[in-house]
Amino acid sequence: MSEFNFNVRIFGESSANLKAAYISWVPAPMSLENTGDQPVNVDISYEQVGNSITQLDFMEEYGVDPSPTMTITVNPGETKEFFVAGKFQPGKPHNGASPDGMDVFVVMNMSHGWKAKVAVMVRVRRNANELSAKAKRDFINALATVNGIKVGNNSTAPGAGKGIYSTDFVPIHQSDASANEHGDTQFLPWHRLYLLDLERQLQNVNPAVTLPYWRFDQVAPNVFSKDFMGETSTTSSNVAFNPSNNLSKWKIGSVSNISRSSSFNTLTDAPPHLRTQAQTLALGGATGIMGTHQSQFSKMEGNPHGWAHGSFSGSISSISTAPRDPLFFLLHCNVDRLWAMWQFMYKRDKFDDKNTYPYQTSEDTSNAWKLVNAQQWPWSGGKTANGQLDAPGTRSNNFTKTLTGKNFTGNVPTIKDTIDIYAYHDRSNYLGFCYDDVPFDYTHKKNITA
Ligand SMILES: [Cu+2]
Known part of the structure; x- marks a missing residue:
């Protein structure tokens, strides 16, 4: 019997703590801890809520070239850190930041069929x-x-x-x-x-x-x-x-x-x-x-x-x-x-x-x-x-x-x-x-x- 278990964190906090899910243009640390006994590949992407235009970028290391999707492998017992940031979209309202609340999910599709979603807000100071x-x-x-x-x-x-x-x-x-x-x-x-x-x-x-x-x-x-x-x-x-x-x-x-x-x-x-x-x-x-x-x-x-x-x-x-x-x-x-x-x-x-x-x-x-x-x-x-x-x-x-x-x-x-x-x-x-x-x-x- 294989066991699959994960802890998702953002800013070091459990993703269940809704006060932590406020990111910005500056890459924010997320992590995935594999507490199961099988290695897992994870496809990371984003999903907009309703008519949101907010887009996200991901990177394996802080501040390297960002990408809208990313795949990581997390071995049993391992905690893999990655980074997420709001995508700056010139000309869009607030240049693509969230207008007033959480309007985009970080989506983690795992190779054994599990899917985890964490709602975030690209929270910046606006005009x-x-x-x-x-x-x-x-x-x-x-x-x-x-x-x-x-x-x-x-x-x-x-x-x-x-x-x-x-x-x-x-x-x-x-x-x-x-x-x-x-x-x-x-x-x-x-x-x-x-x-x-x-x-x-x-x-x-x-x-x-x-x-x-x-x-x-x-x-x-x-x-x-x-x-x-x-x-x-x-x-x-x-x-x-x-x-x-x-x-x-x-x-x-x-x-x-x-x-x-x-x-x-x-x-x-x-x-x-x-x-x-x-x-x-x-x-x-x-x-x-x-x-x-x-x-x-x-x-x-x-x-x-x-x-x-x-x-x-x-x-x-x-x-x-x-x-x-x-x-x-x-x-x-x-x-x-x-x-x-x-x-x-x-x-x-x-x-x-x-x-x-x-x-x-x-x-x-x-x-x-x-x-x-x-x-x-x-x-x-x-x-x-x-x-x-x-x-x-x-x-x-x-x-x-x-x-x-x-x-x-x-x-x-x-x-x-x-x-x-x-x-x-x-x-x-x-x-x-x-x-x-x-x-x-x-x-x-x-x-x-x-
Ligand atoms: Cu003054």
């Missing part, structure tokens, strides 16, 4: 103006939940304005912490971490959610609508929501409403005078230099970033109040995306390269928090650079963990952790997020290992 109705609702409901708002029949909600969004995430970004977060090259890495910590909180509510990005260089009428981030006018000081939109119950502490009015028509125009995407990506010069003190690419902290904030009146227009308006995270997601795109264009993903990140070593101990290996506040605990502020809320040594990306030593991230997000140099650097228009560069990966 907020192009989200499906479900993706918008899922994002808003996750956001409302982390701010204490009761969504559906969740009876344990502490109440609007009493969730971790208000107690932790808003006070992290205040005046006494500004030097840690703004004014120099650490601006981009620090905000990358801030966004990711919140995104992982949202994913603990609903793993299909990612932060959407607001392309502030384009007209985005679907972002400034009553069913999403709020109708925003040039005259009314608060934004307007449909009653069914859980952001209509938004509070920070005891303060209701989202104060935001725009200097531009949000339905027909983009904010005026902002650098275009092409101009922003050209800031670091032809060779791609990050620069210090808002020079070279780090100039983007001023324009477009600062100007995008300044195109509104209300919370989002000043540092100490900006994250009271959740549009903050969509604006900053685009800032982070521009950095990721710039990194892709100039291959700026080596943490020990000065053009990628200038603060490698320093005799100036007053700037110690900017060094590439410096642990970042508030997750590091202790006081801010000016010595005024303790880490608010629960964030000390408590960066939100994930099953689908890197967790940091002691749950405290460093700037170094933010550099190689697509994990070209070390696959353990993958943080668990990608952008829908920034692909994994297989050619670059090949040149690194060669």
Whole structure:
């Protein structure tokens, strides 16, 4: 009698753990353990659900040429690792990423007739103006939940304005912490971490959610609508929501409403005078230099970033109040995306390269928090650079963990952790997020290992 038994894992987790099945453009590890007593050939392929257009790629080793099908042999007692990634399809909606949930199966056909299927989502950060109705609702409901708002029949909600969004995430970004977060090259890495910590909180509510990005260089009428981030006018000081939109119950502490009015028509125009995407990506010069003190690419902290904030009146227009308006995270997601795109264009993903990140070593101990290996506040605990502020809320040594990306030593991230997000140099650097228009560069990966 032959015995056939298999364990399928994704990100090292049993495929029965549905929180693990969230992949992206970056090849994700899967494995097949043969606990039976017969060698088995396995044909690996994918199957789309319904009218999904999502396609998958497979590879036997991390980052080698991808292929839509693959055959492996797994001997008794052996665990065979392979890799799966979403296939980047230029011109397709979200470039072929899943719009709002698991919509494709990894299919494993085994030579003795067994078949195993694992549903996955190609989960990337998408353009907020192009989200499906479900993706918008899922994002808003996750956001409302982390701010204490009761969504559906969740009876344990502490109440609007009493969730971790208000107690932790808003006070992290205040005046006494500004030097840690703004004014120099650490601006981009620090905000990358801030966004990711919140995104992982949202994913603990609903793993299909990612932060959407607001392309502030384009007209985005679907972002400034009553069913999403709020109708925003040039005259009314608060934004307007449909009653069914859980952001209509938004509070920070005891303060209701989202104060935001725009200097531009949000339905027909983009904010005026902002650098275009092409101009922003050209800031670091032809060779791609990050620069210090808002020079070279780090100039983007001023324009477009600062100007995008300044195109509104209300919370989002000043540092100490900006994250009271959740549009903050969509604006900053685009800032982070521009950095990721710039990194892709100039291959700026080596943490020990000065053009990628200038603060490698320093005799100036007053700037110690900017060094590439410096642990970042508030997750590091202790006081801010000016010595005024303790880490608010629960964030000390408590960066939100994930099953689908890197967790940091002691749950405290460093700037170094933010550099190689697509994990070209070390696959353990993958943080668990990608952008829908920034692909994994297989050619670059090949040149690194060669
Ligand atoms: Cu900002």
